[in-house]
Amino acid sequence: MLAHKAEDEGIICVEGMLGGAVHIDYDCVPRVIYTHPECAWVGKTEEQCKAENIPYKLVVILLIVYHLLLYSFHIFLCICIYATRRLCI
Known part of the structure; x- marks a missing residue:
């Protein structure tokens, strides 16, 4: 989840600096467990x-x-x- 979360938070950060609305819905950020086999979910x-x-x-x-x-x-x-x-x- 770290990479997906960081990407979304980076976009929100820049939008906030430019005066845009700042909101992130963490239910829409993919979560991943990097194991074998991999497990991922969203929502x-x-x-x-x-x-x-x-x-x-x-x-x-x-x-x-x-x-x-x-x-x-x-x-x-x-x-x-x-x-x-x-x-x-």
């Missing part, structure tokens, strides 16, 4: 949606990527999306 968790009574729909996507050109291994990706009508922009 609210399912628990936060429940606690704030935000209606959502869970969409789970399973992807299998074959890297035959470089290595002989498979990458399994699971993407969980908690979708609402409100988007971070």
